[in-house]
Amino acid sequence: MRDHLIEKVLYSKEEIASMVQRLGQAVSRDYQGKSLVLVSLMKGSVVFTADLMRCITVPCRLECMTVSSYHGAQSSGTVTVLQDISSSLEHTDVLVVEDMVDTGLTLQSICGHLRQKGAANVRSCVLFDKPARRIVPVKADYVGAEVPDAFLVGYGLDYHEYYRNLPYVGILSSAVIDRDCRQNSSQSKE
Ligand code: IMP
Numbered sequence: 048m049r050d051h052l053i054e055k056v057l058y059s060k061e062e063i064a065s066m067v068q069r070l071g072q073a074v075s076r077d078y079q080g081k082s083l084v085l086v087s088l089m090k091g092s093v094v095f096t097a098d099l100m101r102c103i104t105v106p107c108r109l110e111c112m113t114v115s116s117y118h119g120a121q122s123s124g125t126v127t128v129l130q131d132i133s134s135s136l137e138h139t140d141v142l143v144v145e146d147m148v149d150t151g152l153t154l155q156s157i158c159g160h161l162r163q164k165g166a167a168n169v170r171s172c173v174l175f176d177k178p179a180r181r182i183v184p185v186k187a188d189y190v191g192a193e194v195p196d197a198f199l200v201g202y203g204l205d206y207h208e209y210y211r212n213l214p215y216v217g218i219l220s221s222a223v224i225d226r227d228c229r230q231n232s233s234q235s236k237e
Contacts, residue, residue: 053219071104099144113129144173179196198221
């Protein structure tokens with residue numbers, strides 16, 4: 048992993064761990080006496096979900112959905128469900144687990160989708176919130192931290208599928224993104 052391509056480390060491994068712990072405690076407190084279905088949005092939320100669920104003390108089951116909305120560092124504006132949940136959500140309390148809310152399109156679309164599948168209650172827990180880029184007025188119920196309008200990688204967040212394995216979260220160097228944009232535009236002119 049080429050750490051020099053990270054402009055700045057925003058959250059260390061330890062800071063993320065205490066953020067996740069705090070979120071797990073809040074969820075456990077609010078769902079006391081209930082049971083939960085965690086719906087993890089793949090692939091970006093895989094690391095967050097694995098840590099969060101171990102900080103949740105109420106009974107919960109895990110479901111995963113694969114959704115896609117990003118190409119490199121750019122939101123496509125359309126949310127595609129690549130793999131849906133097959134088990135029933137009728138009368139369940141659902142908590143969507145998401146790495147990042149950016150334009151808000153993914154969270155809005157997936158929460159609506161899960162309500163249509165019969166969930167009694169759908170809330171969301173996001174590790175990072177990037178409010179500067181919001182297109183739709185979505186507000187997550189649990190938020191780890193607000194982040195600036197920059198492209199972040201690490202702890203599950205990727206750039207073209209790489210960097211997910213960084214234990215910290217950092218800002219990807221704009222030189223990497225600019226270089227890829229230049230390469231793509233020269234290839235499309237050929
Ligand atoms: P939204 O639909 O625009 O809110 O985008 C949500 C999805 O975009 C997240 O689940 C992430 O996978 C991806 N995303 C948004 N911002 C970033 C980022 O800074 N780094 C990596 N992925 C991001």
